[in-house]
Amino acid sequence: MHELAMADSIVTGVLEEIGRRGITRVLAVGLEVGELMDVVPDSLKFGFEVAVRGTELAGARLEITEVPLTAECPGCTQSFRVEKYLFVCPICGNRDINVLTGKELRVTFLEIDDDA
């Protein structure tokens, strides 16, 4: 259940951000999560709900966008989707590939209540 610790650090980061910007009410938090982060979205949402209790983020929705795992082969310069964690180039069989996407864990947007 590393989602709970993850949710905690996301909430801490967002609270710092809204504190700096003087925001008092957030409706939703957008989050990009890479496939390689091995996150169960429902667990992360649950962790988020627990972590926001009693904070300015209470009641905010967490909107998760999952980013697929992709890589590029330096040998044949092909980029491709990595299926089933098989880190091998499907074109030339190279095992020394560079991960392009799939390691994301970042807040992409905050939906703010302008009336607050």
Ligand SMILES: [Zn+2]
């Ligand atoms: Zn290749």
